[in-house]
Amino acid sequence: MNLNNIFKRHLQQGRFFDKGKRVVVAVSTGVDSMVLLSLLQRLPETVRPQIVVAHVNHQLRKQSKEEEQFIRHYCSTHHLRLVVYQWAIAEHPTTGIEEAARKIRYHFFNRVMKQEQASVLITAHHKNDLAETMLMKLTRGGQLHQLIGMKEQRDFVDGKLVRPLLDFTKQQLREYAISNHLKWYEDETNYELTVSRNRFRHRIIPLLEAENPNLLDSLSSYHEQLELAVELEDQFAKEQLQRIKDKQGHVNLKQLLQFSLAKERLILLKWLEWSGATNLKQGFIEQLLADINNRHLPQFNRQITPKLILFKNYSELFLKNVNQLPQKAQTSLNSVVKLGRWYPIGNDYQIAVALTKQFFGKTVDYQEMWLAPEQLPLRIRRWQSQDRLPLKNGGHQKISRVLIDQKVPLSERDQQLVIADAKNNIVWAVGRKWGWFTRPDDYLDQWQRLVIGIRDLKRRKE
Structure with missing residues (x-):
């Protein structure tokens, strides 16, 4: 069976796209993408999609201009829709050129898909590319799902990216190109051993194939097994997360x-x-x-x-x-408390200090406090590590211990507010615990009575 028929059958089994649908085909003019384009063109009308060719002229090599002219002529001759993007030399980064080029390509492909109202992007990745990627991932380390390398189909923006040549070797594609007299361009940078992928392609994989001539098929089999294993892992994790x-x-x-x-x-x-x-x-x-x-x-x-x-x-x-997370504005709250004024505590509460409980009405929780004249004015601020609450037995308790005992989440601790007196004694760890001040016998004549209240804004809305 020739490659055209094998490719047709593979497409039908994989259900990569529906017949007659518009697809974007990434074509670099290398042998892989030219074979992909030829195979798609030669599909019977009953399964052939509407082809839009997308080509990026990276302007990284002398022959880039010639390659662009070639694909323009090819598409014109074969009556194919072509969209070209020229990556300006001025936009080339000084470092990380390969990764930048990859991002440019896929950003362009996404734009073409939207422009052409296509939901499928087709690339020419093949079995050798899959092997290289798997071995590179294995060498670097990571998670199991990363070892899969490439999937035949995956989500891509609002559509999907498909790789219908993953079952085919580079040798098969090259033999097809030669027997069908296809023209293509070789990228000389594919032989530069300073590039990691090229070292795997030209050095590491040939050594492994010398040990196992069926290396590519073996890795492809592992690829399928890994996909199933990761699918089962996902299912297990999803079920357990729903339970816990x-x-x-x-x-x-x-x-x-x-x-x-x-x-x-x-x-x-x-x-x-x-x-x-x-x-x-x-x-x-x-x-x-x-x-x-x-x-x-x-x-x-x-x-x-x-x-x-x-x-x-x-x-x-x-x-x-x-x-x-709580807004930073609240953490900077540090001001003298004015009587009869409400102060925000996060988004859901407010506190106020007044002379009478009538100020608060019936829906507000409040506490009556008697304070010595030298304790005034009060100040509301964020708590500090040295802050301590005076206790009834004459001792003190750190605010940090109050927060720990009440199991206040760390995410809320930094936002904890306190009301402190003029001597920096803590009157109230807001919403948590009150301080205790021993009153003299004549406190009614000498001390000031204050009422401190807190209201729940959520309850008010209800």
Whole structure:
């Protein structure tokens, strides 16, 4: 069976795209992409898609201009729609040129798909590319799903990217090109051994093939097995997360720690990945697991990504976007308390100090306090590490201990406010605990009575 028929059958089995649908085909003018384009063109009308060719002139080599002219002539001759992007030399970075070029290409392909109203991008990656990628991933280390290397189909922006040549070797494609008299261009940079992929292609893989002539088929088989293994891992992790998460999306720590360490790692990783934290370093993951399993570390928070923070709070794990954290404006609150004025405590509460309880009405919780003249004025501010509450027995308690005893999450501790007197004694750890001041016998004549209240804005809305 010739390659055209094998390709046709493979497309029908893989269901890569529907017949007659518009697809964008990435064509570099190398042998792989020219063979892909030819195979698509030669499909029977019953299965052939509408082809839009996308070509990027990177202007990195002398022959780039010639390659662009070639593909323009080819598409004109074969009545194919062509869209070309020229990457201006002035926009080339001084370092990281390969990664920058890759980003430019895929950004362009995405734009062409939207412009042409196509939902499928087709690239010419083949079995050798798959082997190179798998071995490179294996060498660098990482997570199991990364070892898959490339998928035949994956999501790409609002559509999908398909690689229908992953079952075919470079040799098969080259033989097809020669027998069908196709013209293509060789990229000389593909032989530069300073590039990691080229070293795998020209040195490492030939050595491995000398040990096992069926290396490419073996790696392709592992690829299929890995895809199934990762699929089963995903299914297991999803089922367990549904069982140990609450309605807020918080993970029950006690239930998570009942799993073996390997399963715990898997569930944690999947939870983080599905929340947007991908490509985490192995060392970071292991340290995170150690901290989660550390009973002497009941609370902590870790920056997972620039936008995502993980919190361990005694019996649960949860994630917060940095935009969900309390506003910094509140932490700078440090002002003399004015009577009859409401002060915000986060988004849900307000506090005020007044001379009479009538100021608060019936819906506000309040506390009556008698203070000596030298204790005034009061000040509201964020708590400090040296802050202590005076106790009835004459002792003191650190505010930090109050927060620990009441199991206040770390994410809320930095925002804790206190009301302090003129001597910096703590009158109230707001919403947590009151201070005690021993009154003299004549306090009614000498001291000032104040009423401190807190109101729940959520309750007011209801």
